[in-house]
Amino acid sequence: QVQLQESGPGLLKPSQTLSLTCNVSGSSMTTDSYYWSWIRQPAGKGLEWIGRIFSSGNTNYNPSLKSRVTMSIDASKSHFSLKVTSVTAADTAVYFCARNNYYFFDSWGPGSLVTVSS
Amino acid sequence: EIVLTQSPDTLSLSPGEGATLSCRANQGIRNYLAWYQQKPGQAPRLLIYDASIRATGIPARFSGSGSGTDFTLTISSLESEDFAVYYCQQRSNFIAFGQGTRLE
Numbered sequence: 001q002v003q004l005q006e007s008g009p010g011l012l013k014p015s016q017t018l019s020l021t022c023n024v025s026g027s028s029m030t031t032d033s034y035y036w037s038w039i040r041q042p043a044g045k046g047l048e049w050i051g052r053i054f055s056s057g058n059t060n061y062n063p064s065l066k067s068r069v070t071m072s073i074d075a076s077k078s079h080f081s082l083k084v085t086s087v088t089a090a091d092t093a094v095y096f097c098a099r100n101n102y103y104f105f106d107s108w109g110p111g112s113l114v115t116v117s118s
Numbered sequence: 119e120i121v122l123t124q125s126p127d128t129l130s131l132s133p134g135e136g137a138t139l140s141c142r143a144n145q146g147i148r149n150y151l152a153w154y155q156q157k158p159g160q161a162p163r164l165l166i167y168d169a170s171i172r173a174t175g176i177p178a179r180f181s182g183s184g185s186g187t188d189f190t191l192t193i194s195s196l197e198s199e200d201f202a203v204y205y206c207q208q209r210s211n212f213i214a215f216g217q218g219t220r221l222e
Binding site: 047104 | 150152154160161162163164167173205207208209212213214215216217218
């Protein structure tokens with residue numbers, strides 16, 4: 001059974017860079033053909049897909065965030081990462097990592113709250 | 119850009135009743151639609167993919183239908199644990215979700 005777990009700082013100041021890592025167990029990132037995604041959810045609001053990465057390093061990003069987002073992967077260590085530059089209060093959200101099975105998300109991490117505040 | 123619009127925003131029902139949730143796309147998306155359930159403080163859970171295929175472990179009271187632009191999630195007889203927020207999701211040039219329907 002695949003399990004995902006997000007980790008990273010929970011509090012940032014405006015203009016800083018958000019960095020999160022998702023550790024994956026129960027699924028081989030080197031041999032299984034899945035994309036791995038980041039999705040975020042501001043408090044009381046809906047879900048926003050941020051982007052995804054394949055084991056090869058191939059990425060796709062949401063056009064609305066593309067200029068500030070970078071994703072990376074270390075499949076041999078079973079983790080992938082997210083960086084969002086120049087954060088503002090609008091980036092305050094719960095950030096989920098998820099396994100992208102074709103186009104849908106069949107496994108999710110529990111989520112990591114990131115707050116941007118001066 | 120493909121936009122998903124869910125209706126209603128809120129659906130008020132009682133246990134034992136049936137629920138019908140709608141998701142409409144502004145362009146045809148064939149059957150590339152998934153449904154998720156999210157409870158407070160939890161990650162979403164996949165219910166349905168390819169518009170009508172139940173994910174592993176999902177009870178038979180959940181069913182999905184539709185193709186093209188109009189999709190429906192039906193819960194045949196509500197149980198207490200079904201009261202949650204439901205999202206639809208599509209893939210096109212990029213992945214996007216509907217705004218959600220709160221089932222209360």
